[in-house]
Amino acid sequence: MRYKAGLETRDRILEATRNQISENGLEGTTIKTICESAGVLPGSFYNLFDSKEQAILTAVRTAIDAVDPDPAHEGKDTLEDLINAYIRFVEEQGDLARVYIRIAVAAGQNSPELTGRVLRHHQGRVKRFTEALLREKPELDADVAEFRAEALVSALNGVTLHRSIDASFEVSQYARLLLGVATQ
Amino acid sequence: MRYKAGLETRDRILEATRNQISENGLEGTTIKTICESAGVLPGSFYNLFDSKEQAILTAVRTAIDAVDPDPAHEGKDTLEDLINAYIRFVEEQGDLARVYIRIAVAAGQNSPELTGRVLRHHQGRVKRFTEALLREKPELDADVAEFRAEALVSALNGVTLHRSIDASFEVSQYARLLLGVATQ
DNA sequence: ATACTATTTGAGTGTCCACTCTAATTTGAG
């Protein structure tokens, strides 16, 4: 893959893959529908990707990374900033949030590769929440802070999970209430 | 279906279906694997069930109902009772809890029937949590109590979700911390 | 312009899926 055309096609396929997953779920996403959505034939798909799984893994990396707020602020953001970034992500990119939850659940048993990726990302988020919490409440034990951050991140995932079932669920109010889990 | 043999086969198929879902997920569950696990051939399966979906729906009802504590206590349990019942369920029936989360996520887009069932069950749980909370804190506005109960139930699902990815996750500590969401 | 690759085409392959059908066997009511 060295020509511009190939790179563009690759991007279109990845975008189509993300759309398909968020519209039809992992199991409803087939090479055929991806290719149709990308305006490409299977031969092109397999010229650019080794397998369906590889394409999905690549496409999903975007979704997972998008859960994070701007990494430029790392080390400076408050808990409130992090929560707000999370809310904004879930509300503005509802479909990607759904992909994230779906992948997380499916990963649990299907793919060690995906499980690892999801868990590593989860730990990164917990770390960031922990540090923000410690900045706000320096008197906390590091262990306690991490424990609370972990509870908060998991609880937020629960809210997102519910929103992926019931689109009318108002994430922001619940997320802000959950903030109290960490700050007491 | 009027003979004893048929009823026994039916039970074996439902148990096999539950096992398959919790081991391989919804998408990894096929008629073939269900039948092998139940020691039955496809002909028998389709003599007792109209479709794969019907069998799954029936099998899953058990998983969903098992999330609830003893209905006999309804109207008397405290929030703590409800949380404890939840923890016990997740820890003792980890595979069924996983089925519940998997179904909830998959339901979001695949099956309106399943979505409806999951949401109805969710509302029932929220109601029960709300009433327990109001019994403990009668001064709360009914709306506020329901709001907090909803946040708590969603947060608990998030903890269960995480446990379905990482089996070493200690549900009980986190669940108890989350109790504070409702009681402040 | 040439020549060499990257890319795209699109028909084709084998496999696995949910589900069906007919015939054989088992059950239990009368």
Added chain:
DNA sequence: CTCAAATTAGAGTGGACACTCAAATAGTAT
């Protein structure tokens, strides 16, 4: 014991799936 109905056996069907391949086309360095 009889016999109709319930159950089981197990090969079979059509369709959808991920993936392949040889040939045609398009891109670019020289």
